[in-house]
Amino acid sequence: MSPLARAIVAELRAQPCHFGELVQAHMDAPWRDFLHAWGEVRAAEVLSRDDAGRYLVTASPSPSAP
Amino acid sequence: MSRLVVFLLGLAALALDGEEHFFDDKVDRGCHGSRLGQLAPANFGVGTARRRCRLPTMSAGFRDFLKQLDDAGELLRLSKRVDPRHVSALMAQAPQATFFETLDGYPDWRAAGALVSTRKRLAIAMGCPEHAIATRFEQGIQRPIEPRLVDRAPSQEVVWTGDDVDLTRIPIPMMHVKDGGPYISATVVVSKDPEYGRNVGSYRLMYRTPRETGIDLVSSSDMRVYYQRALDQGRPLEIAVAIGTHPFELLAASYKAPIAVDEFAVAGGLHGAPVELARCRTVDLEVPAHAELVLEGELLPTGWTADEGPFGEFSHITGEVKWNPIFRVRAITHRRDPIFYVLQMPWENDWLAAPVIEAAGLQALRAASVEPVAIRAPVGGCCYWTLVASIKKRPGEGKNALLALLSVAEVKLAIVTDDDIDIDDPDDLDWAMTFRVQADHDVLVVPGARGKHIDPSVRAGALGKGGLPTTAKLGIDATIPEGVPRSHYERLRYFAKDAVRLEDYR
Numbered sequence: 001m002s003p004l005a006r007a008i009v010a011e012l013r014a015q016p017c018h019f020g021e022l023v024q025a026h027m028d029a030p031w032r033d034f035l036h037a038w039g040e041v042r043a044a045e046v047l048s049r050d051d052a053g054r055y056l057v058t059a060s061p062s063p064s065a066p
Numbered sequence: 067m068s069r070l071v072v073f074l075l076g077l078a079a080l081a082l083d084g085e086e087h088f089f090d091d092k093v094d095r096g097c098h099g100s101r102l103g104q105l106a107p108a109n110f111g112v113g114t115a116r117r118r119c120r121l122p123t124m125s126a127g128f129r130d131f132l133k134q135l136d137d138a139g140e141l142l143r144l145s146k147r148v149d150p151r152h153v154s155a156l157m158a159q160a161p162q163a164t165f166f167e168t169l170d171g172y173p174d175w176r177a178a179g180a181l182v183s184t185r186k187r188l189a190i191a192m193g194c195p196e197h198a199i200a201t202r203f204e205q206g207i208q209r210p211i212e213p214r215l216v217d218r219a220p221s222q223e224v225v226w227t228g229d230d231v232d233l234t235r236i237p238i239p240m241m242h243v244k245d246g247g248p249y250i251s252a253t254v255v256v257s258k259d260p261e262y263g264r265n266v267g268s269y270r271l272m273y274r275t276p277r278e279t280g281i282d283l284v285s286s287s288d289m290r291v292y293y294q295r296a297l298d299q300g301r302p303l304e305i306a307v308a309i310g311t312h313p314f315e316l317l318a319a320s321y322k323a324p325i326a327v328d329e330f331a332v333a334g335g336l337h338g339a340p341v342e343l344a345r346c347r348t349v350d351l352e353v354p355a356h357a358e359l360v361l362e363g364e365l366l367p368t369g370w371t372a373d374e375g376p377f378g379e380f381s382h383i384t385g386e387v388k389w390n391p392i393f394r395v396r397a398i399t400h401r402r403d404p405i406f407y408v409l410q411m412p413w414e415n416d417w418l419a420a421p422v423i424e425a426a427g428l429q430a431l432r433a434a435s436v437e438p439v440a441i442r443a444p445v446g447g448c449c450y451w452t453l454v455a456s457i458k459k460r461p462g463e464g465k466n467a468l469l470a471l472l473s474v475a476e477v478k479l480a481i482v483t484d485d486d487i488d489i490d491d492p493d494d495l496d497w498a499m500t501f502r503v504q505a506d507h508d509v510l511v512v513p514g515a516r517g518k519h520i521d522p523s524v525r526a527g528a529l530g531k532g533g534l535p536t537t538a539k540l541g542i543d544a545t546i547p548e549g550v551p552r553s554h555y556e557r558l559r560y561f562a563k564d565a566v567r568l569e570d571y572r
Contacts, residue, residue, distance in 0.1 A: 020243045023151060030171050031150050035234040038247070039275035053246060053376040053387045 004037035016054035125337035127356040128310045135163050153239040172237040179408030188417045191313040200424030211334030219344030219355035226398040232276040237406050242378035247272045252409035254308040254319045256351045259292040266329035268319040272374050280374030280390045288325045302364035304349040310358025310407040348397040358404045363395040380415040381520045420449035426474045427453045434470035436463050439485040452479040454489045459545045468541030476518045480541045498544040510541035
């Protein structure tokens with residue numbers, strides 16, 4: 001995983017977030033880099049949702065995750 | 067209506083400024099020498115060469131519509147560099163449609179959005195006055211014109227396959243605060259079934275990874291049927307997604323035509339000319355040749371298993387997380403100087419529903435032998451849940467009209483007035499509802515009719531998974547009651563109003 005993807009996972013492990021809140025927290029990263037990182041997090045299959053539609057991480061990334 | 071009139075309407079759609087409109091400028095449409103890659107930001111690639119190649123030999127395209135908006139003063143150009151994350155917020159502040167000439171991180175792309183976010187701009191797209199969008203739509207769908215296959219497609223000037231396929235190369239913007247991710251909204255999605263043939267619909271695609279999106283395939287649709295049939299056989303469903311087409315393609319895609327009807331023929335009827343299609347590069351499908359961008363790929367045979375959303379819905383509120391199929395992208399093709407169309411939710415979705423719902427209302431009234439004068443699906447009801455109509459009333463027809471209008475789709479509020487009421491004037495409408503309505507006689511409630519999940523008042527959450535909501539429908543007969551003379555509604559007139567002029571006393 002890229003450092004940005006790892007940072008996103010850490011944030012979602014700490015507390016559930018709307019996607020927009022994640023984006024807001026990383027406005028310093030180019031949009032394309034952020035989308036790539038989000039794709040890494042998605043591919044790692046560690047995301048869950050709460051009732052409000054926020055993302056959270058409850059599992060560990062699989063060893064085969066990109 | 068004759069084909070000639072359809073042709074003239076199509077012509078009007080492309081010449082709102084009243085000037086003769088030549089299609090010579092379609093340099094990228096195969097009837098002229100190539101000028102690709104030299105398009106000035108100011109002209110969208112149309113309107114310069116002036117060689118004659120007139121309608122209706124081909125349908126109008128996305129860039130023609132941008133030029134129409136520009137000519138009408140309805141397009142705001144932003145030349146400063148804009149982050150795609152800020153595109154939607156800027157569009158929301160602009161009174162006009164918005165054209166982004168420079169996108170941060172996407173030097174090869176431009177973007178445009180909020181193109182039909184008002185009734186006025188929808189009317190420009192449809193080439194008719196604002197009051198006539200329903201009849202214009204009706205006329206178009208009654209005269210389908212088969213699409214035409216062409217060899218040369220601007221939408222395939224650039225082709226990405228293999229490792230080049232990467233959705234992050236496209237400036238997919240952020241839209242609403244609580245969206246589950248950025249998504250592609252202005253889609254014309256093509257699929258094919260061995261038995262039913264081609265289908266065209268419009269579905270949102272929320273970004274997942276550089277090669278995958280979700281697809282908002284929750285509601286019943288023909289493509290949902292196609293996908294279910296493929297799923298039952300354990301095979302993927304190939305689809306192609308065109309982005310950046312004329313609004314007529316979007317209107318046809320969102321029109322619930324019978325399953326055997328080709329929506330591209332419906333779009334052709336709206337244009338008054340055939341839609342030109344090109345064969346896709348990696349799937350057995352055809353897409354509008356003049357689209358700005360095309361995604362080719364397949365819906366994986368995994369069913370409704372991927373979380374997607376929430377989306378900002380056309381009901382103006384945030385929806386819930388949905389379970390949807392996954393779209394895996396196999397190829398991306400686009401114009402050499404692509405313009406990414408950001409369909410602004412909810413407004414463009416609302417206004418694109420208006421002609422469909424209004425036309426359905428007109429048809430329902432006529433089927434009930436009621437003569438309509440005017441009809442509106444107001445944006446307060448998201449151009450979907452409310453219909454207001456004025457009619458030439460005979461005794462009892464106020465109620466007949468209500469029953470007819472309440473039978474349309476998920477319309478849950480219908481108001482009927484006489485033809486002396488301007489239904490576009492809220493004060494006039496209030497006046498009619500105040501003085502022509504007795505609640506115990508003129509208000510109709512129909513309980514237990516079909517509802518829609520995204521209306522919070524149907525309490526869909528209490529239904530359990532797969533439950534279908536019902537709704538109560540309300541009709542208000544604001545026509546002059548039977549037995550009350552029309553003279554009782556004669557409006558006040560000022561004495562000597564026509565004898566003196568204010569200008570003479572200034």
